[in-house]
Amino acid sequence: MKKSMRNIGLVITMFVISLTVSCSKYIENPNPEIPLEDIPVIADRRLSINGVELNPNTTLEEPIGIPPGATKAHVRLTLAGAIMSTAYVQVNTSTGGAKGFNVSRDISTPFKYQYWRPGDNADLWITVDIINPRHTPGDQFKITFPGEGTAGPVACIFQIQEGAVNELPDKMPFHRNPLVLHADGVTPTMNLDMAAIKWSDSGYDADGKPVWRSRLSHGYSQSGNSETGLYTNVEAFPEDAVNPQTREVDGEGRPFVRLHTIKFEEPVAFGGKIFPFQASVLQASYLPDWKHRLGVYRAQIQTPSRRGAWSAFWAIGSDLSTGVSQWPPEIDFFESFNGAYGAAYTPRSTSSAQHIGVHGSNQRDMVNGLKSELDRVPGFELNVDLNAKPHDYACVIEADWITHFVDGKETLQHRNMLGRADGGTDWAFYPIINVAVKIGAENPYNEGTPDLLWYGLQYYAPRSGWSIQ
Structure with missing residues (x-):
């Protein structure tokens, strides 16, 4: 997108935002107060990792700690702005920054896209499976999150740390199923x-x-x-x-x-x-x-x-x-x-x-x-x-x-x-x-x-x- 929606107010300021019930009663507008001109453009749909907003194509500076012997690694992605359009990320391994882990053999990531859809919570938890756990502090591996509908890919490093706690929240954020x-x-x-x-x-x-x-x-x-x-x-x-x-x-x-x-x-x-x-x-x-x-x-x-x-x-x-x-x-x-x-x-x-x-x-x-x-x-x-x-x-x-x-x-x-x-x-x-x-x-x-x-x-x-x- 080359222009912000804020620069095309002529196109959209006269839109009538209808909130009437239609054939699809599956979802209410999660942000009915947001005018069309404030819908985030892709450049503003930045991703945060564990609450830290990142520029596209950058890696979270501090590694995310996981305990020795962990079989799963969890991370929270957050999509900035109102979710008014579908977005997704892939979850990919990277050989960059790996230590002690053979990512092609030791790490398994979800193959299917991980989605934000209109109506979803901005927080999205990603879980990576560790097939061959490690116990040595400092061993680490890198995960990247390319996708569509976001400002650009980000990445993080999971690192074995003594005493680290890496768990999912008691209540997971809402993410709806795809419509039929x-x-x-x-x-x-x-x-x-x-x-x-x-x-x-x-x-x-x-x-x-x-x-x-x-x-x-x-x-x-x-x-x-x-x-x-x-x-x-x-x-x-x-x-x-x-x-x-x-x-x-x-x-x-x-x-x-x-x-x-x-x-x-x-x-x-x-x-x-x-x-x-x-x-x-x-x-x-x-x-x-x-x-x-x-x-x-x-x-x-x-x-x-x-x-x-x-x-x-x-x-x-x-x-x-x-x-x-x-x-x-x-x-x-x-x-x-x-x-x-x-x-x-x-x-x-x-x-x-x-x-x-x-x-x-x-x-x-x-x-x-x-x-x-x-x-x-x-x-x-x-x-x-x-x-x-x-x-x-x-x-x-x-x-x-x-x-x-x-x-x-x-x-x-x-x-x-x-x-x-x-x-x-x-x-x-x-x-x-x-x-x-x-x-x-x-x-x-x-x-x-x-x-x-x-x-x-x-x-x-x-x-x-x-x-x-």
């Missing part, structure tokens, strides 16, 4: 028929009726973020497009839409730039039935595995009186970067975010989000693979909170900061499904799967029977 989305069996307000979906370059069919649009609202490229894929369709690029969007049926008889990426045989010149790759998109900018400000957007998607094939299920704003698209706002319900921007390249990478700024200004003042590896998220199997079959991605948008889910399990919750600066409500989000390409032209782009397979889309209105608990 309950929508199966609930009739969606809108349910897209994937066997009958239509699209066109203009966003209208031959009879003038609105359909899905096979291009971005602002054109055919996203050159501003250095994407190297051109969003083609067969109407606008009849000589270059290579089946960018097709309706198909899989071996189980399930209809889906394939969004196809490929390296062009010859790069395509467009808008004064050269594009080596084909990207693909379908979006609902002209479909009023899919435009909503609150509720649940949900899609079933199998993501591509190819490095540089950057897939996403997301939404941007639309002025309802004019139908004009507006950016900001933006919600990234789900993204899989596949190595783009140096992000992780694994079959379990997930990312979600909100992009904040004056609506329609084309200027982003802040991004608030979270990246995860799902095998480290509680509730997911170690072998989870988003590229192997369709998975369910959902986002619950409420007046106060935005909550993201994969396969019905919470991955991120953050305060909704996407209202209009003037407090107006004549706007809504519309959904977008796309697979971008962001990789160098020299890359052969020929390993793994290049396509996003889109199996379904639903929208559930507020108070229509779904719940999160």
